[in-house]
Amino acid sequence: MRMHKALFTALALSVGITVSAQTNEMVIQTKKLGAPIQSTMYGLFFEDINYGADGGLYAELVKNRSFEFPQNLMGWKTFGNVSLQEDGPFERNPHYVRLANPEHAHKRTGLENEGFFGVGVKQGEEYRFSVWARLPEGGKESKIRVELVKTNSMGEQHGFATQDVVINSTEWKKYQVILKPNITEPKSVLRIFLASNTTVDLEHVSLFPVDTWKGHENGLRKDLAQALADIKPGVFRFPGGCIVEGTDLETRYDWKKSVGPVENRPINENRWHYTFPHRFYPDYYQSYGMGFYEFFLLSKEIGAEPLPVLSCGLACQFQNNNMDAHVPTCELDSYIQDALDLIEFANGDVSTKWGKLRADMGHPESFNLKFIGIGNEQWGPEYPEHLEPFIKAIRKAYPDIKIIGSSGPDSEGKQFDYLWPEMKRLKADLVDEHFYRPEKWFLEQGARYDNYDRKGPKVFAGEYACHGKGKKWNHFNAALLEAAFMTGLERNADIVHMATYAPLFAHVEGWQWRPDMIWFDNLNCVRTVSYYVQQLFALNKGSHTLNLTMNNKNVTGAEGQNGLFASAVWEEADQTYIVKVANTSNNSQPITLNFSGLKKNNKLSNGVCIKLRSQDLDKDNTIENPDAIVPQESNVSIDGHIFNAELEPHTFTVYKFEKR
Known part of the structure; x- marks a missing residue:
């Protein structure tokens, strides 16, 4: 009887297991x-790649607005009597143009800006044109005509929004008018005519939609910012990955150049403009118009914790094998001070130097910064050697700030295995892992974090996306596998504290890298399936x-x-x-x-x-x-x-x- 009962139980268990599997x-x-x-579990990673900032989220419609590109008139066409000057009112942007009378009464002087793949405007919307201008010493009142111009299929040009601006001072002043197009045109140009016989100087020529995100004048494109807000992100990492390092130290992202009056923020070479010869954009520069103040403000307005990442003194190691291209560890003081000053800029009292600048820019309250990343995708012994003095200095001055280190550019392998113990030794709070990997990898990584050491640093899955084999573009299956992988992030929320898909934005005519989460043209944007995967996790993350x-x-x-x-x-x-x-x-x-x-x-x-x-x-x-x-x-x-x-x-x- 006992044997029969045991056999029955075994059979029942066997059947139960089979049924359960079925x-x-x-x-x-x-x-x-x-x-x-x-709260930071699911967030956003922003980098100025694929025209993500200028020409994208940053709503400025004029390219090279201060004539500071290395080829000073890149993005502009000039006609008539136009000359370039270099003694302007802004120390970091000294160039401007002088419009003078043409040699013939029936000729015209002026210039046109091509915008970013055209100047996109919508019917009935308002656009704020502004310019810093002056009359030469002893000059009389002058006038410029500002208009948006469309070229039809026959090559004929038609101005469809026009305003005159009267320049009445020999001192540099900011002038502005509102243009209101009567048509929608994704690829207009901005034209400026000299409309009087008097010479005039023009600097920092700008055109913004009035209806920006939250109505800020130096604002963000509303539809793109809204797409970010709709995810309800917990963390917002900026200003990027590789642009933090720069192709060389001169072109690294320098946060101090990105704050203060926007007219005096210098341009920076974008390392993505030449990275891929088949996607080459020689006119891709950073205006710094969307700088660290704007990043902090956006973080606050979308409800995300700000996470700035700074250079550790190592230029992009993919492009610099020679240690002479990097800052020696004994010369890191200015870089470390940049990190300390950034924390003061974000959190400092208005009586401090950098806290006062934040207040002067319009935000006397602290941004309540809690996290800072040092370095992006560095590797080898030089990275922990550079990171260690940052950690010591930040811990001493700001012990509550959490510091994020890196495990390098790979999801596994020699460098990854070397850096994780180093991050533990240095007591980094989180380690930034990156993985752009094929479908097979994502299918095999569902249990990736199940057996991670719970006593060491936490994980920041800082850049990831599924890259299909032979299909390195956005498609449903890649997004599905990202969702599958993210269940493993969620199950291990005790060790994984942040996760951000990357890259975030891409202009359909100006991308260097794909897949990307949000695509856009000059007037529209589209949320990919990968976007909806991220949103579903973020809106349903649980407590x-x-x-x-x-x-x-x-x-x-x-x-x-x-x-x-x-x-x-x-x-x-x-x-x-x-x-x-x-x-x-x-x-x-x-x-x-x-x-x-x-x-x-x-x-x-x-x-x-x-x-x-x-x-x-x-x-x-x-x-x-x-x-x-x-x-x-x-x-x-x-x-x-x-x-x-x-x-x-x-x-x-x-x-x-x-x-x-």
Whole structure:
């Protein structure tokens, strides 16, 4: 009898295991909450690549507005009597143009700006033209005519928004008028005529939409900033990756040049303009118009913790193998001081030097900076040698600031294995990991952080994106695998404190790197499927992790798990269980969600299901069809604490149930 009973039990267990495997039963333990999920868990990484700043998020429509490109009139066409001068009112931007009478009464003097792939304007919107101008000594009142010009298919030019500006002083002054186009035109040019017989000097020629993000005059493009805000990011990293280092030390991003009056911020060479010969943009420079003050302000306005990253004195190591190209460790004092001064700029009292500058720029309150990154993708012994004095100085002056180091450019391998112990030795608070990897890598990394050392630094997954084999562009399958991988980030929220997809922006006519999260042209933007994956995780991140297993194992896409990846969280604020499941397989998968451990008087209300799926794995949203693949929400019913569903192939789903 005992033998029969044991055999029956074994058979039942065997059948149970088989049924569980067939139905993919996922058990969510509700009795005990897991690790708290950091507010910074899902965020944004910004870099001025793909015309992400000038020509993109920064709403300025004029290229080379202060005539400071190495070829001073790049982006401009001149006609008539135009000369370049270099004794202007702004120390860091000394060049300006002088418009004088043409030699013949029927000729004209003026100039045109091509903008960024054209000057894009919308019908009925207002655009603020501004210019610093003066009359030469003893000059009489002068006038310039400002207009937006469209060229039709016949080559004929038509001005469709025109205003006159009267210049009436021999002192440099800022003048402005409002242009209101009566048509929508993505590729107009800005034309300025000398409209009188009197010579006039022009500097810092600018054109902004009046309706910028939050209405700031030196503002951001509203639709692109709104797309960032709609993610509800927890952290905002800036000003980038490789541009922090620069091709050489002279062209590294220097935050001190990016603050103060915008007219006196110098240009900086963008290291991306020549990096890829097949995507070569010799007119790609940083105006610093969107500088560190604007980055801090944007972080505050979208509700994200600011995370600035600074140079550690090493230029881009991909482009500089010779140590002579880098700052010797004994000469790092000015770089370290830059880091200390940045913290003062962000947090310092208005009585301090840099806190006063922040206040003078319009923000007397602290930006409450908590994190700082030192170095980007450095490697080798030279990186910890350069990082260590930064850590010592910052710890001494600002012990509460969390410092982020790097594990180099690779997700594994020699440099990665060397740097992680070094970051532990130096007691970095977080380590920035980067991985641009193919589909196979993402499918194999579901359990990446399950066995990380919990006693060392936390993880910042600072740059990642799935790059399809032979498909290094945005497509649905890449986004799906990113979602699958992110369930592993979420499950390990005790060790992973930040994650940011990269790159963020790309102009459809000016990109150097893809895939990217948000694409745009001069008038429109499109949120890719990768964008919606990030948004779904950020909007449903929960307050605590929950243990979720299938056959007592984490659901990581491992063998026997039918291509499934899953994680679960609890949201304390609205008493909601949230389960994320990615089906990366070619087959529909029956799944069961078993919310184990609920008390008898606790019931789950009918919930919602949010799905992201496509039958065409190579498809994505485009400028022409921005809503081709977007999350679809529906109501679902649950029976007690058990939920059953059929999950279509190649589908990412978020299930939400409220506890009553």
